[in-house]
Amino acid sequence: MSDALISVEAVEKVFEVRRRTGLMRREKRQVRAVDGIGFEIARGEVVGYIGPNGAGKSTTIKMLTGILTPSGGRLRVAGIDPARERMRLAHRIGVVFGQRTTLWWDLPLKDSYGLMRRMYRIPEARFRENLDRCVDRLDLAALLDVPVRQLSLGQRMRGDIAAALLHDPEVLYLDEPTIGLDVVSKARVRGFLRQLNEELGTTVLLTTHDLQDIEQLCERVMVIDHGRLMYDGALGGLHALGDGGERTLVVDLERELPPLEVAGARVVRVEGQRQWLAFPARESAAPLVAAVASRYPLLDLSVREPDIEDVIARMYAGRA
Numbered sequence: 500m501s502d503a504l505i506s507v508e509a510v511e512k513v514f515e516v517r518r519r520t521g522l523m524r525r526e527k528r529q530v531r532a533v534d535g536i537g538f539e540i541a542r543g544e545v546v547g548y549i550g551p552n553g554a555g556k557s558t559t560i561k562m563l564t565g566i567l568t569p570s571g572g573r574l575r576v577a578g579i580d581p582a583r584e585r586m587r588l589a590h591r592i593g594v595v596f597g598q599r600t601t602l603w604w605d606l607p608l609k610d611s612y613g614l615m616r617r618m619y620r621i622p623e624a625r626f627r628e629n630l631d632r633c634v635d636r637l638d639l640a641a642l643l644d645v646p647v648r649q650l651s652l653g654q655r656m657r658g659d660i661a662a663a664l665l666h667d668p669e670v671l672y673l674d675e676p677t678i679g680l681d682v683v684s685k686a687r688v689r690g691f692l693r694q695l696n697e698e699l700g701t702t703v704l705l706t707t708h709d710l711q712d713i714e715q716l717c718e719r720v721m722v723i724d725h726g727r728l729m730y731d732g733a734l735g736g737l738h739a740l741g742d743g744g745e746r747t748l749v750v751d752l753e754r755e756l757p758p759l760e761v762a763g764a765r766v767v768r769v770e771g772q773r774q775w776l777a778f779p780a781r782e783s784a785a786p787l788v789a790a791v792a793s794r795y796p797l798l799d800l801s802v803r804e805p806d807i808e809d810v811i812a813r814m815y816a817g818r819a
């Protein structure tokens with residue numbers, strides 16, 4: 500028996516789609532949205548779940564909430580089979596879909612929270628405590644009397660996050676929680692999630708297209724593409740992936756020189772006395788640094804890791 504809070508084993512989701520191919524004819528086609536994925540998430544982890552459009556992220560989250568039933572495999576969240584006991588699971592998890600709201604559009608924010616309290620039968624004292632904490636940390640005090648439809652996107656998102664947490668869920672799923680938000684709102688949402696995880700130990704699974712969400716919140720990242728898990732590990736480990744990965748040695752010379760000639764690296768840019776040399780990410784920089792230093796007049800040197808965005812873009816491109 501594993502002690503994972505979330506466990507996913509060989510899970511598949513196949514959708515049947517009907518497509519009109521002629522006046523009378525329709526073709527049935529199967530879309531394998533999730534194609535045999537497996538992972539475990541321990542209590543207290545914050546895990547990023549990323550992949551290109553249509554990769555299967557939302558489908559996975561929907562199966563983990565019980566909204567969708569898997570076509571195959573086994574899922575457990577807090578020991579519960581989500582599709583079988585969706586209502587029981589609802590008391591243990593919180594869900595925020597960035598593109599949709601769970602709040603009542605025409606009601607003031609605080610009335611939505613009151614309805615949540617009754618739906619989840621949250622004891623008054625606990626409700627107060629959780630609401631006060633969210634109001635304080637998400638800066639919602641001035642918004643409680645405002646109807647949801649009048650809130651800005653960032654305000655509404657903060658309101659939605661609070662709504663997902665009033666019943667003390669152990670797990671929080673966030674699907675694109677910072678989509679469309681400005682820089683300040685993004686920072687506030689990220690800061691709040693970090694604090695939530697540190698103070699209450701809430702387990703977080705987060706899908707996003709914003710890699711800064713991942714860099715600032717997640718120690719672990721899972722990459723999905725075409726329904727398959729391509730990577731599961733530390734964010735730093737992504738840098739080492741793929742043979743196309745390159746690091747860059749940035750060299751400041753004492754004077755302008757033609758492009759340097761050093762084995763194992765190639766000059767990719769020259770700007771006055773500064774030159775950029777690309778070399779394979781998996782190789783040590785030491786011999787290269789030694790070779791450059793022995794042959795050219797140097798003022799300074801630095802090594803740049805590949806941009807995480809480049810690494811991921813290359814991974815996606817490789818699969819396509």
Ligand SMILES: Nc1ncnc2c1ncn2[C@@H]1O[C@H](COP(=O)(O)OP(=O)(O)OP(=O)(O)O)[C@@H](O)[C@H]1O
Nearest residue numbers: 514516530532550551552553554555556557558559
């Ligand atoms: N209800 C459905 N019926 C048929 N096909 C579906 C359904 N839901 C999702 N799909 C298909 O399954 C695949 C995975 O979709 P999913 O929404 O999980 O991707 P995603 O990774 O969340 O993408 P995005 O980043 O665009 O939100 C896509 O090809 C999508 O068209």
